[in-house]
Amino acid sequence: MSTEGPTSSPTEPPPRRPKVIKTNQQQVLLYVVLTLLLSLATVWGGRAMLHNSETLTFAVGPPNSDEALFAAKLATLLKNNASRFRIKIVNNADNAKALAQFDRKQADLAVLRTDTKVPLRARTLAILEHDLVLLLGPGNKKIKSLAELKKKKVAVVAENESSLAFVRSILDIPDGPDAAKIQMAPQGATLDKLFAPASGFGAVIAIVHASRAVRDKAYEQVARRGGFTLNAIDEAKALARRIPGISSETLTAGTLSASPEIPDDDLDTIGLEWLLVAQSRMSAGTAGELARVVYENKSALGLDNGFASRIEPASVEKDAYVMAHQGAADYINDDTKSFMDKYSDLMYLGAAALSVIGSIFAAIYAKITRIAPEKAGELSTAVLDVGERIEHAHSLDQLECLQDELEGILRGAVIGLRDGTISTDGLDTFKLGYEFVRDEIGMRRDYLKRHCGEADKIAQDTAPPQQDESKIVVVKTAQSA
Structure with missing residues (x-):
């Protein structure tokens, strides 16, 4: 009689759980x-x-004015360079009305000369041009000082009427009979006509763009005929200090004429500046980028007549007549910006x-x-399930299967704790359950081994005695005899 009972097939291992770590790593x-x-x-x-197209309104004078032509060139340059800026040009009857529009915050950009009233919110982006004040006398007559002009009839050669008021201011001539002596020269009048005896003019004050004066050959032609004398303005530095917006300028020898050389030596005079200005509320980034475009494309922005052919950076000095815009000042002070900037x-x-x-x-x-790792405490259920089946194991083979299953659960827990698929939550409970079931298996194994031994002994005692066939044969033989 066998006490081991029927052997059962090994318990199927539990299905493998999804690889939590791999799934979480993929996520x-x-x-x-x-x-x-x-x-x-x-x-x-x-x-x-940030780089979205930004339209800037540019207030200028008549379409044929220098500032209007400059604005048109700037607009074309920005368009051709695929810049985010677009220029909308708004023409006015004259530059004074353009500045009034700028002052009403109806324009972002404008061009002004420093003898005009500067809008409160104007900030300089660039110096476009310098105007020179040329004090000319007829023939070889020298004019020693500006005070002499108060006794003479003076013709003012300039592009607009605002220059007339400027000349009267530097001559310190108030409105009245004396102011009538200072007159605008007739349109298209040449120096020969102005210095003709019939004209009655004792002097001419020409306010011209510096770049244009260098190119104008008319001065050289008149000088060859001995038609005028270029005079120094010795009060230049004093006027620059007294009247805001005036700058002290120096004419180098041969500026107006190379042959004959006029002036024949460096000569002091006064001048004005043409400024490209923007609203103070314009962002520093926009102003800096616009200033960069103007500075880096000076040759492309100069007009054929010479205006804006020598563009200069705005003055960043605190005492500048018109303060530089912060964006332009930042670019001027740090032309080469770092990658971080x-x-x-x-x-x-x-x-x-x-x-x-x-x-x-x-x-x-x-x-x-996130797929959360299984808690170690949850494995206690599987361990206890093995424990519940121990009492139904009637053979050592069945018990060994339960032992293998328990060890498989332990092995899976150890691997899971190592790779993170099982957390340490409830680990003490799992350990307690595992030890309990392991001990139960050991006790059951001892029980089965002990009872198997007793069953074998009982079977031997109760078995019928076996007859010795050799003795039977002997007996039969004796009887036969």
């Missing part, structure tokens, strides 16, 4: 990639918004986007999509 990798892509998209979108805004935007988007995906992963 983390996916979220990292999405975070980077969305951050790049945010930076690209932010840059597109150029792209700091985009880097800050990228860092902010990376932080926000990364936080959102981290929250989604932690709260929603």
